Amino acid sequence: MLDLAIIGGGPAGLTAGLYATRGGLENVVMYEKGMPGGAITQSSEVENYPGIKEVVTGMDLMAAWPEQCMRFGLKHEMVEVVRVSRPEGLCFQVELGDGTSVTAKSVIVATGGTPRKAGFKGEEEFFGRGVSTCATCDGFFYRDKEVAVIGGGDTALEEALYLANICSKVYIVHRRNEFRAAPSTVRRVEENEKIELVTDVVVEEVYGDAMGVQGLKVKRKSDGEEIDLPVPGVFVFVGYDVNNGVLKQENGSFLCDVNEWGEVVVDLAMKTSEEGLFAAGDVRIMAPKQVVCAAGDGANAAIGAIAYVEHLKRENLC
Numbered sequence: 001m002l003d004l005a006i007i008g009g010g011p012a013g014l015t016a017g018l019y020a021t022r023g024g025l026e027n028v029v030m031y032e033k034g035m036p037g038g039a040i041t042q043s044s045e046v047e048n049y050p051g052i053k054e055v056v057t058g059m060d061l062m063a064a065w066p067e068q069c070m071r072f073g074l075k076h077e078m079v080e081v082v083r084v085s086r087p088e089g090l091c092f093q094v095e096l097g098d099g100t101s102v103t104a105k106s107v108i109v110a111t112g113g114t115p116r117k118a119g120f121k122g123e124e125e126f127f128g129r130g131v132s133t134c135a136t137c138d139g140f141f142y143r144d145k146e147v148a149v150i151g152g153g154d155t156a157l158e159e160a161l162y163l164a165n166i167c168s169k170v171y172i173v174h175r176r177n178e179f180r181a182a183p184s185t186v187r188r189v190e191e192n193e194k195i196e197l198v199t200d201v202v203v204e205e206v207y208g209d210a211m212g213v214q215g216l217k218v219k220r221k222s223d224g225e226e227i228d229l230p231v232p233g234v235f236v237f238v239g240y241d242v243n244n245g246v247l248k249q250e251n252g253s254f255l256c257d258v259n260e261w262g263e264v265v266v267d268l269a270m271k272t273s274e275e276g277l278f279a280a281g282d283v284r285i286m287a288p289k290q291v292v293c294a295a296g297d298g299a300n301a302a303i304g305a306i307a308y309v310e311h312l313k314r315e316n317l318c
């Protein structure tokens with residue numbers, strides 16, 4: 001029986017592992033289906049992690065994290081978790097992709113999320129070289145430059161407003177004339193002098209060279225007009241999938257409360273509605289989707305898990 005199972009080995013899962021093992025939990029296993037490090041390892045430039053003065057790649061930023069955790073006894077199993085359930089009593093059952101399962105006294109879910117791709121030409125090729133899905137991460141690289149935002153939902157419009165504080169101009173490129181975003185947000189966008197709306201268009205391609213993106217070509221649906229936006233940065237916000245699949249039960253319900261967008265509901269201590277089950281990082285409600293925040297969540301969740309497991313042991317439960 002594990003004291004703690006951690007699902008996901010990004011900044012949240014790794015930090016949870018560090019705090020849980022240093023805090024005295026035994027038999028702590030982090031289940032990460034790939035190499036530990038998480039989504040940030042896709043980034044070629046990180047300059048907002050406190051204490052790191054240089055611009056570093058995500059790979060370099062995360063390189064020392066696993067080793068630091070393993071030093072205190074964290075174990076990593078490179079396997080996908082299929083489901084976390086609580087069939088009976090207080091113990092959790094963690095079902096693994098290889099068909100086996102383990103029991104655990106407590107669980108921290110730190111599985112992150114995945115921004116959706118829009119599917120236009122050049123999106124993959126220039127990802128991380130001008131195409132981004134994170135304004136907080138990359139907006140500053142385009143300070144006083146023009147950028148385009150693709151999408152018409154709340155995220156696209158809110159991020160466009162954020163970028164308008166940094167960039168000289170923001171084009172919002174949307175496939176319809178109407179926006180899905182809240183009317184109050186649409187109004188703020190329309191009133192912002194730095195934002196120009198380019199609507200009723202299909203994105204044809206993002207183009208550039210070895211140095212990165214040079215522009216975006218779109219075509220107006222109504223009259224076929226081709227429009228060239230010579231921007232060095234393109235931000236894509238066309239939806240986001242929260243990686244909450246491990247919490248889905250056989251009957252389709254979730255093990256704990258999730259909100260209408262599938263984000264795991266937690267309190268300020270990262271506790272979910274299910275006692276002993278915690279969520280940390282990008283998978284939780286209102287996640288700022290930043291490495292420093294995910295790491296903080298992981299520490300917070302681990303401190304809660306330690307207290308919970310101590311309680312079980314004291315009371316001879318589970």
Ligand code: FAD
Nearest residue numbers: 008010011012033038039040081112137281282289290291
């Ligand atoms: P993740 O890092 O997403 O880690 C989740 C892990 O869980 C993954 O490794 C995944 O393989 C694993 N996993 C998922 N499901 C399962 C399962 N069923 N079984 C086993 N393992 C599973 N943030 C910044 O602060 N600054 C930046 O400059 C910055 N730039 C970014 C650039 C890019 C290109 C990207 C993609 C993100 C960037 N971010 C940046 C955001 C940052 O990467 C995330 O906020 C952070 O990684 C979230 O950490 P997490 O641990 O919650 O989730």
Ligand code: NAP
Nearest residue numbers: 118119151152153154155156175176180237238239240261
């Ligand atoms: P979303 O609401 O699903 O919006 C996605 C947008 O991208 C839509 O405008 C959609 O166009 C467009 N789109 C989708 N696929 C595309 C493609 N392949 N090419 C071009 N455009 C494409 O996603 P979201 O903005 O990430 O929001 C997700 C949920 O979180 C929503 O329910 C939202 O309300 C919520 N949210 C709320 C807040 C808030 O309350 N402050 C903030 C952020 C997010 P169409 O409109 O034509 O479909």
